[in-house]
Amino acid sequence: xxxxxxxxxxxxxxxxxxxxxxxLDLAIEAGSFVALVGASGSGKSTLLKTxxxxxxxxxxxxxxxxxxxxxxxxxxxxxxxxxxxxSIGLFPHxxxxxxxxxxxxxxxxRLPEDRIGKLLEWVxxxxxxxxxxxxxxxxxxxxRVGVARALAAEPQLLLMDEPFxxxxxxxxxxxxxxxxxxxxxxxxxxxxxxxxxxxALLLADRVLVMDAxxxxxxETPQSLVAGAGGEIAQALVAVPxxxxxxxxxxxx
Amino acid sequence: xxxxxxxxxGLGDQLSAHVILSAAAIALGIAVALPLAxxxxxxxxxxxxxxxxxxxxxxxPALALLALFFPILLSLRAVFGEGLPTLGFLPALLAxxxxxxxxxxxxxxxxxxxxxxxxxxxxxxxxxxxRQRLLLVEAPxxxxxxxxxxxxxxxxxxxxxxLATTIGQKSxxxxxxxxxxxxxxxxxxxxxxxxxxxxxxxDTLLGLIERGFRERRRGLWLGGLLVVAxxxxxxxFAQFGGGDDEDRVVIGAKGFSEQYILARxxxxxxxxxxxxxxxxxxxxxxxxxxxxxxxxxxxxxxxTGTIWTNQMKREDxxxxxEMYAQIVxxxxxxxxxxxxxxxxxENAYGFAVRTETMQMRGLESIEDLANxxxxxxxxxxxxxxxRPEWIAVRDxxxxxxxxxxxxxxxFMYNALQSGEADVIGAYTSDGRIEADDLFILDDxxxxxxxxxxxxxxxPEASRDEALVGALRPIIDSIDVAAMREANYSVDRxxxxxxxxxxxxRLAERAGL
Numbered sequence: 001x002x003x004x005x006x007x008x009x010x011x012x013x014x015x016x017x018x019x020x021x022x023x024l025d026l027a028i029e030a031g032s033f034v035a036l037v038g039a040s041g042s043g044k045s046t047l048l049k050t051x052x053x054x055x056x057x058x059x060x061x062x063x064x065x066x067x068x069x070x071x072x073x074x075x076x077x078x079x080x081x082x083x084x085x086x087s088i089g090l091f092p093h094x095x096x097x098x099x100x101x102x103x104x105x106x107x108x109x110r111l112p113e114d115r116i117g118k119l120l121e122w123v124x125x126x127x128x129x130x131x132x133x134x135x136x137x138x139x140x141x142x143x144r145v146g147v148a149r150a151l152a153a154e155p156q157l158l159l160m161d162e163p164f165x166x167x168x169x170x171x172x173x174x175x176x177x178x179x180x181x182x183x184x185x186x187x188x189x190x191x192x193x194x195x196x197x198x199x200a201l202l203l204a205d206r207v208l209v210m211d212a213x214x215x216x217x218x219e220t221p222q223s224l225v226a227g228a229g230g231e232i233a234q235a236l237v238a239v240p241x242x243x244x245x246x247x248x249x250x251x252x
Numbered sequence: 253x254x255x256x257x258x259x260x261x262g263l264g265d266q267l268s269a270h271v272i273l274s275a276a277a278i279a280l281g282i283a284v285a286l287p288l289a290x291x292x293x294x295x296x297x298x299x300x301x302x303x304x305x306x307x308x309x310x311x312x313p314a315l316a317l318l319a320l321f322f323p324i325l326l327s328l329r330a331v332f333g334e335g336l337p338t339l340g341f342l343p344a345l346l347a348x349x350x351x352x353x354x355x356x357x358x359x360x361x362x363x364x365x366x367x368x369x370x371x372x373x374x375x376x377x378x379x380x381x382x383r384q385r386l387l388l389v390e391a392p393x394x395x396x397x398x399x400x401x402x403x404x405x406x407x408x409x410x411x412x413x414x415l416a417t418t419i420g421q422k423s424x425x426x427x428x429x430x431x432x433x434x435x436x437x438x439x440x441x442x443x444x445x446x447x448x449x450x451x452x453x454x455d456t457l458l459g460l461i462e463r464g465f466r467e468r469r470r471g472l473w474l475g476g477l478l479v480v481a482x483x484x485x486x487x488x489f490a491q492f493g494g495g496d497d498e499d500r501v502v503i504g505a506k507g508f509s510e511q512y513i514l515a516r517x518x519x520x521x522x523x524x525x526x527x528x529x530x531x532x533x534x535x536x537x538x539x540x541x542x543x544x545x546x547x548x549x550x551x552x553x554x555x556t557g558t559i560w561t562n563q564m565k566r567e568d569x570x571x572x573x574e575m576y577a578q579i580v581x582x583x584x585x586x587x588x589x590x591x592x593x594x595x596x597x598e599n600a601y602g603f604a605v606r607t608e609t610m611q612m613r614g615l616e617s618i619e620d621l622a623n624x625x626x627x628x629x630x631x632x633x634x635x636x637x638x639r640p641e642w643i644a645v646r647d648x649x650x651x652x653x654x655x656x657x658x659x660x661x662x663f664m665y666n667a668l669q670s671g672e673a674d675v676i677g678a679y680t681s682d683g684r685i686e687a688d689d690l691f692i693l694d695d696x697x698x699x700x701x702x703x704x705x706x707x708x709x710x711p712e713a714s715r716d717e718a719l720v721g722a723l724r725p726i727i728d729s730i731d732v733a734a735m736r737e738a739n740y741s742v743d744r745x746x747x748x749x750x751x752x753x754x755x756x757r758l759a760e761r762a763g764l
Contacts, residue, residue: 054376078379089374093392093468102388103378149378 005030005157005189006051011060012213013046020046021057022213030156033183033190035200037236038210044193045161047210051191052081052159064157079103082150082188086162088142090134096120096145097130103153111152119148122182123175140171147179151186158183160192164199176203198240201225209233259427259442264490267446269422271487274410274454277345281352281405286398289360290386299361306354314412317347318419322539326546339532339539339548344416344423351412352405359401363394392465399462406458410451414443420504420532420543424450429534430751434509434742435662454480500528501719504543504552507534508633508661509742509751510599510681510735514553514705516755518726521764525722537562537635541708545587550713551723555599557701559583561640572702583708590714592707593727597681597735600703601641602692603630604678606668610691617694621675622649629655631664631673641700642677648699662743681705681732683740705730729762737761 004027013021020043028034036044049055050062053069062069069077090099100119101111117127123144134142143163150158163179164172180203183190194200200207201221209217209232217229224237292299309317321343329336336342367390375389417425424447431439457476464473501522505515512533519529532549541563543549559579560566570578576594583589603618610616613624621628630653636642637656645651659667659676665684667673678685680692680703707726713719738758741749749757 052377054373075379075381078377083374083377085370085373085377087368087370087373089368089370089372089377091371091374091389092368106379106384 003030004028005065006191007063008047008050009061009063011047011050011057011062013043013050013055014058019213021050023060024214026208026215028189028191030189031187032206033180033204034192034206034208035204036191036193036208036210037195037197037200039195042210043213044210048159048161048191048193051157052078052083075106079107079153080155080157082153082155082158084143084146084150084158084160084163086165088146088166090142090145090149092134094134095130096125096132096134096137099134099145100149100152102149107153115152119152122151122178123148124178140167140175143167143171143175147175147182151182156189158188158190160190162193162195165194165196172199179203197236198243201237201240207233209236255438256442259438260446263424263427263442263446266422266424266426266443267450268487268490270410270413270424270447270450271484272491273341273344273348273416273421273423274406274413274450275484275487277348277409277413278352278402278406280345280349281356281409282402284349285353285356285360285401289357289364289398292357292361293364293390299365302357303354303361306357309350310354314347314351315415315418317351318344318415319536319539321347322419322542326542329546334546337548338546339420339535339543341421343419344413344421348409348413348416352409355404355408356398356401359404360394360398363397364390367393396462396466399458399465403455403458403462406454407451410447410454414447417534418507418536419539420535420548422530426533429507430512432660433507433512433534433662434748434751435745436742436748453483457483500530501551501713502549503529503531504535504540504549505531505533506537506540506552508679510679510739511553512751513738513742513754513758514595516751517759517764518551518553518707518723520752520755520759521726522719522722525718527719527722544708544710545589547710547712550710550719552708553595553705554708555703555705556594557600557641557703558639559706560701561644565640567640567644569698569701572704575702576704576706579706588711588714590709590711590720592709592714592720592723595705595707595726596728596730597732598702598704599679599681599735601636601677601700602680602695603675604668604685604690604692605675607689607691609674610693615691615693617696618645618649618651618699619696621693622651625651625653628653628674629657629672630675630677631657631659631667632677633661633664634658636677645695645699648697681735681739682743683736683738684743686736687740687744705735725764726762729764730758734758734761 006028008024008026011021011024012019024047036048038044046055050057051064051069053074091102094102097116100116104111116130120127120129125141125144137145164176167175176199182188192204201224204221207219207221207224208215209229211232217233219229219233223229224233227234288302292302322338325336325338325343371389375385380388413423414425414428416423417429424443427439427443431437431443457480461473461476464470464476503515503518505511515531515533519531522529535543537558540549540552541554541559544552556575556579560575564582580591583591603621605615615621632642637658657673664673664676665688668676668690669688678690678692685692707723709720738754741754741757742751
């Protein structure tokens with residue numbers, strides 16, 4: 001069994017009386033693509049953010065590559081972790097190239113033009129786009145730049161919080177597959193938060209279902225489709241399955 | 253229109269002083285508002301408190317805010333020592349900077365609050381620390397909004413800076429206040445045009461910078477910034493390029509014609525003796541006295557009755573020479589000022605009515621006035637009804653008027669002519685008493701004290717023998733007829749003389 005790159009030990013996060021995460025233990029192996037699925041408010045996004053300390057746990061600890069993240073310098077930690085999220089957050093006053101190069105720039109390095117071109121290629125954007133401003137891009141193009149920015153500093157870990165939630169279905173599908181390929185090519189460890197079980201099943205090799213701050217199912221996509229994981233997980237799997245069945249009926 | 257052109261071109265000195273004062277106030281406003289806005293963006297409490305404070309300041313009329321800094325700075329002398337200026341540039345700067353605070357702060361706080369949360373999350377996500385987030389993301393994104401706030405502040409400040417004249421700071425308010433005093437509308441208009449023009453230019457330039465920030469055009473905002481900087485540098489050079497003015501004798505004047513003329517007369521005498529002089533015009537009575545006591549002005553003309561009742565808080569009314577002797581002694585002891593001597597005329601308060609009214613109502617004295625006061629409106633200058641003399645006279649004769657109204661000294665006479673006031677608290681050396689055919693009511697109960705014009709020197713100035721020597725010839729040289737004529741020459745509607753010219757003619761007539 002490969003070493004876990006990420007471990008959560010007894011992690012809880014309380015907002016007043018409500019517990020967003022409830023004494024959660026979890027280990028994630030290097031190289032895996034993990035999807036965190038659950039309804040809104042299940043705590044999946046909060047859990048993800050405890051890794052790069054956008055959220056500090058109330059109790060418990062998160063270890064990344066052997067170190068407790070609470071003890072790591074914040075800026076350094078975040079530069080080692082790629083972060084992609086739904087609202088993208090491109091800096092509107094910076095060009096595509098400047099957005100992509102921001103991480104290394106913060107560390108006092110200049111990202112070579114070549115590397116920026118390469119990153120754009122990875123996310124299937126034209127090299128000519130480097131000088132564009134974010135408001136000149138489509139939503140899909142923006143999230144592609146967002147992914148390129150997350151990968152610029154050669155992170156080992158990629159965190160994605162509803163990364164494709166705001167994209168149209170076609171773009172969403174294409175970018176999802178692209179990210180899965182990059183995950184393999186670059187040997188990343190990827191954790192993706194999504195409320196879309198179909199997306200989780202198709203992209204991840206391990207699906208965690210969360211409910212009320214706990215993990216209620218931890219399965220491979222294959223076993224989930226085969227009916228494992230319990231009631232909550234199966235309720236989520238039922239949605240795409242039902243859709244697939246109706247589509248099959250239509251073509252019959 | 254030639255007169256207007258001359259008036260405008262003569263404003264170079266005031267314009268450069270105005271530019272420096274406004275620019276310094278806005279710069280100070282920015283220097284305070286921006287760090288406060290950054291702090292406010294991290295703390296809801298600070299945001300609320302600082303905005304509430306800035307809004308509160310804004311509700312204080314600019315004129316009052318300027319005036320308030322005189323006592324504030326005076327009391328701060330206990331901390332910072334006697335060298336702390338209480339009049340002129342410093343209080344004007346502080347008051348205007350406070351005034352400039354609100355628009356800058358409000359825009360900066362709003363801009364911060366409205367930053368896209370996604371962008372802020374990304375800034376944290378890529379590992380920016382506090383400083384990087386501020387410099388790389390928040391500042392550039394908020395810059396156009398902050399610039400818009402600075403623009404508003406600049407327009408306000410340039411307008412309000414005209415009021416700095418009243419606390420002895422040179423500004424484009426000088427011609428406005430002086431012109432208002434003498435109904436010289438060309439002068440008033442010139443001051444207004446110059447300050448409005450300055451505000452427009454500043455607004456345009458700052459607008460250019462704002463657009464540069466908004467459209468991310470470096471050339472535009474750098475260019476705008478450069479022109480603004482050049483303008484301020486030019487003003488600084490115009491103001492201070494001509495050598496230092498440490499040794500200038502500062503001559504104070506209260507806000508009426510006689511004071512402006514006498515200040516010029518003193519100035520011309522001193523210049524003839526080789527002194528460099530500057531003027532602080534339009535000061536309030538109390539401000540002028542404290543300013544001389546504190547050395548912010550070196551010399552000015554005051555009146556015995558004013559000092560007696562307002563500064564010494566005396567209610568008795570001794571004979572002329574006795575009162576004078578007591579004042580000289582009191583000033584020496586209490587303020588260290590020297591009363592150099594009497595100028596030779598009196599400018600008393602007296603109740604003036606039109607001769608027509610006098611005849612119709614059969615008024616000879618204030619006693620007669622008391623009988624009919626209930627049907628009459630009394631007018632006075634803005635100080636008049638606050639002064640102890642008024643209270644003394646009111647109580648001595650039991651005066652109860654139907655209404656009392658404030659007018660600027662100049663308009664008071666017009667108000668009497670137009671019937672908006674039936675009786676006014678006039679000045680006996682005023683040329684308009686003769687010209688308008690007014691009658692001064694007798695004061696049989698001696699309720700008004702004497703108002704002999706006296707020359708006062710600040711403690712420091714009184715030790716300057718050359719200065720004292722140069723001023724001494726003015727003592728006992730001006731009689732009331734000469735003063736009235738001089739006052740009338742600047743106050744009359746037609747063929748007005750400038751203060752300088754009136755002062756020259758008065759000096760000639762006085763044999764100086």
